[in-house]
Amino acid sequence: GAGVSQSPSNKVTEKGKDVELRCDPISGHTALYWYRQSLGQGLEFLIYFQGNSAPDKSGLPSDRFSAERTGGSVSTLTIQRTQQEDSAVYLCASSFGTSGGAPQYFGPGTRLTVL
Amino acid sequence: SQQGEEDPQALSIQEGENATMNCSYKTSINNLQWYRQNSGRGLVHLILIRSNEREKHSGRLRVTLDTSKKSSSLLITASRAADTASYFCAMPRGVYSGAGSYQLTFGKGTKLSVIP
Numbered sequence: 001g002a003g004v005s006q007s008p009s010n011k012v013t014e015k016g017k018d019v020e021l022r023c024d025p026i027s028g029h030t031a032l033y034w035y036r037q038s039l040g041q042g043l044e045f046l047i048y049f050q051g052n053s054a055p056d057k058s059g060l061p062s063d064r065f066s067a068e069r070t071g072g073s074v075s076t077l078t079i080q081r082t083q084q085e086d087s088a089v090y091l092c093a094s095s096f097g098t099s100g101g102a103p104q105y106f107g108p109g110t111r112l113t114v115l
Numbered sequence: 116s117q118q119g120e121e122d123p124q125a126l127s128i129q130e131g132e133n134a135t136m137n138c139s140y141k142t143s144i145n146n147l148q149w150y151r152q153n154s155g156r157g158l159v160h161l162i163l164i165r166s167n168e169r170e171k172h173s174g175r176l177r178v179t180l181d182t183s184k185k186s187s188s189l190l191i192t193a194s195r196a197a198d199t200a201s202y203f204c205a206m207p208r209g210v211y212s213g214a215g216s217y218q219l220t221f222g223k224g225t226k227l228s229v230i231p
Contacts, residue, residue, distance in 0.1 A: 004157075033218070033219075035221075040223075041223055042118075042203060042221040042222050042223040042224060043158075043203070043205075043219075043221040045208075045218045045219070045220065048218055056218060059218070089156065091157065091158070093158075103148065103160040103163055104158075104160065104219060105160065106150075106157040106158040106159070106160075107157055108156045108157040109156045109157055
């Protein structure tokens with residue numbers, strides 16, 4: 001009965017480096033979401049997966065951001081050539097089913113700091 | 116885009132008092148959800164209220180929804196120090212149709228401080 005887990009919990013990187021953030025959703029949850037939250041702000045939607053496909057990538061801020069999901073489970077969010085404005089907490093969530101009424105269960109987040 | 120706005124931005128109360136937070140939104144919704152966030156990390160789903168519901172309870176939480184005014188309120192009764200957190204309202208972007216229906220849009224939250 002584990003919840004959503006994310007790794008690493010904290011990541012400090014230098015500007016221009018690539019980073020990979022990982023999300024393990026709750027077992028059996030078909031939908032997976034990535035959000036990011038800048039200091040003192042609400043959550044900004046990035047991308048959503050239904051199974052392994054991503055019907056909605058509209059929130060990805062630039063082509064430096066990409067995400068994949070394999071086996072209907074684990075997802076990785078990759079940020080290439082990181083910039084300082086990428087610094088934020090990246091949150092992953094999963095839900096059972098894709099109804100807009102399904103509560104989303106969030107992981108603890110990865111705090112990314114780009115120096 | 117659909118987005119909730121919470122009010123007030125910050126609220127400080129004494130333990131044992133009730134806390135009320137409000138959320139206003141712009142367009143029609145199917146449901147509205149409230150989440151809590153401790154220390155800027157993961158969010159915890161608190162309660163979901165559907166558009167055909169006016170009030171819902173869960174423990175010390177009471178949520179109301181007024182679709183005519185496009186507003187919702189979250190009441191926490193008999194607050195405890197452990198209730199100190201940020202509270203967000205969220206709603207699906209679409210109306211159960213097409214891509215984007217499942218994406219939640221969040222407000223900036225109300226930061227609640229409960230003083231022991």
